[in-house]
Amino acid sequence: MEGAAVAAVAPAGNDAAWDIIELLFFAYRDFVGDPDEVLLKYAFGRAHHRVLHFVNRNPGMKVADLLDILNITKQSLGRVLKQLVDQGFILQKEGEQDRRQRLLYATPKGEALSYKLAQLQTERINRAFAELGPGAHDAARRFLTAMIDSDNREGVLRQIARGDRAKPRG
Amino acid sequence: MEGAAVAAVAPAGNDAAWDIIELLFFAYRDFVGDPDEVLLKYAFGRAHHRVLHFVNRNPGMKVADLLDILNITKQSLGRVLKQLVDQGFILQKEGEQDRRQRLLYATPKGEALSYKLAQLQTERINRAFAELGPGAHDAARRFLTAMIDSDNREGVLRQIARGDRAKPRG
DNA sequence: AATTTATGTCAGTCATGTTGACATATTTTG
DNA sequence: CAAAATATGTCAACATGACTGACATAAATT
Numbered sequence: 118m119e120g121a122a123v124a125a126v127a128p129a130g131n132d133a134a135w136d137i138i139e140l141l142f143f144a145y146r147d148f149v150g151d152p153d154e155v156l157l158k159y160a161f162g163r164a165h166h167r168v169l170h171f172v173n174r175n176p177g178m179k180v181a182d183l184l185d186i187l188n189i190t191k192q193s194l195g196r197v198l199k200q201l202v203d204q205g206f207i208l209q210k211e212g213e214q215d216r217r218q219r220l221l222y223a224t225p226k227g228e229a230l231s232y233k234l235a236q237l238q239t240e241r242i243n244r245a246f247a248e249l250g251p252g253a254h255d256a257a258r259r260f261l262t263a264m265i266d267s268d269n270r271e272g273v274l275r276q277i278a279r280g281d282r283a284k285p286r287g
Numbered sequence: 288m289e290g291a292a293v294a295a296v297a298p299a300g301n302d303a304a305w306d307i308i309e310l311l312f313f314a315y316r317d318f319v320g321d322p323d324e325v326l327l328k329y330a331f332g333r334a335h336h337r338v339l340h341f342v343n344r345n346p347g348m349k350v351a352d353l354l355d356i357l358n359i360t361k362q363s364l365g366r367v368l369k370q371l372v373d374q375g376f377i378l379q380k381e382g383e384q385d386r387r388q389r390l391l392y393a394t395p396k397g398e399a400l401s402y403k404l405a406q407l408q409t410e411r412i413n414r415a416f417a418e419l420g421p422g423a424h425d426a427a428r429r430f431l432t433a434m435i436d437s438d439n440r441e442g443v444l445r446q447i448a449r450g451d452r453a454k455p456r457g
Numbered sequence: 458a459a460t461t462t463a464t465g466t467c468a469g470t471c472a473t474g475t476t477g478a479c480a481t482a483t484t485t486t487g
Numbered sequence: 488c489a490a491a492a493t494a495t496g497t498c499a500a501c502a503t504g505a506c507t508g509a510c511a512t513a514a515a516t517t
Binding site: 238259 | 304305306308309312313314315317340344358405406409411412415416419423427430431432433434436439443446450
């Protein structure tokens with residue numbers, strides 16, 4: 118039996134999924150590395166990038182929603198958010214129904230930077246899909262989705278769908 | 288400036304690859320999140336995890352090789368490496384041909400921790416592949432490979448192949 | 458013998474995360 | 488209405504893991 122041979126001694130040593138661990142590490146390293154040079158010119162870091170990206174994708178989102186997505190504390194968020202607001206990349210508007218809320222919007226300036234950064238990443242992604250041929254996009258989407266915690270998965274997908282709805286012009 | 292006037296341009300707004308940007312973010316967030324709890328108990332961080340992982344996969348690797356893989360400075364590496372050595376997870380052996388080199392090996396203790404952490408990640412990966420059916424592993428491997436910088440790609444693949452060669456005991 | 462290489466280390470800084478405590482305005486609830 | 492809960496912001500202290508720059512040591516190479 119094949120299964121018996123594989124299960125022998127090494128605990129996880131020849132698990133076929135090991136290559137994915139490493140490929141994911143290298144792919145992600147290069148993927149997030151692209152925007153870093155651009156961010157340097159603005160004296161921003163990856164934290165700013167993440168905030169700007171999700172705000173741009175979800176105009177009018179609440180601070181609390183952003184905290185949930187990023188999985189960080191409000192103190193951590195506060196620092197970078199303040200810089201983005203002070204420098205005119207993001208603006209905060211009082212909620213209309215609930216005036217405690219500070220709804221977040223990317224300014225045109227913020228939108229421009231967000232797109233610029235996203236473009237570097239979509240270029241890499243599209244280059245990969247061009248290499249791999251049709252079906253690759255769908256396969257990648259399904260793989261990445263399956264890698265997300267199942268409890269969060271629906272929320273994430275709704276999140277992404279919301280973003281698609283918010284930007285569909287052109 | 289009421290946020291309504293989205294007069295600007297929409298350069299990459301409806302690029303189909305946008306969903307991959309976000310899925311990659313969430314998938315990676317959950318993927319690296321798994322080992323974090325375990326690492327907490329050892330007072331280690333992700334930096335330790337990465338070092339231990341690659342050393343375990345490449346017994347006898349040079350410090351310089353590790354620096355190349357991790358893309359960090361020797362000062363950054365030095366701190367976490369010292370802790371791993373002091374606490375008996377990694378040992379350094381003088382190179383035989385070149386006695387300046389400190390070749391790195393995981394101790395049995397280090398190997399055990401490395402496997403424990405990897406197992407959390409392979410469980411997630413295998414769960415995903417089980418969901419997706421046959422062909423998913425290959426598709427994921429090809430996608431992630433295509434996402435790596437093409438200049439590094441060969442080196443990375445050689446690196447992964449070396450790791451596979453180093454661990455096949457059963 | 459001089460230079461280069463592999464590694465280590467000291468010292469200071471920065472970015473980004475954490476906890477804990479507290480403040481303020483607003484909405485919801487008893 | 489008063490009290491409690493909620494959304495957000497802020498101060499202070501601290502940890503991790505990056506960074507730069509300078510310098511040290513031993514061994515290999517020229």
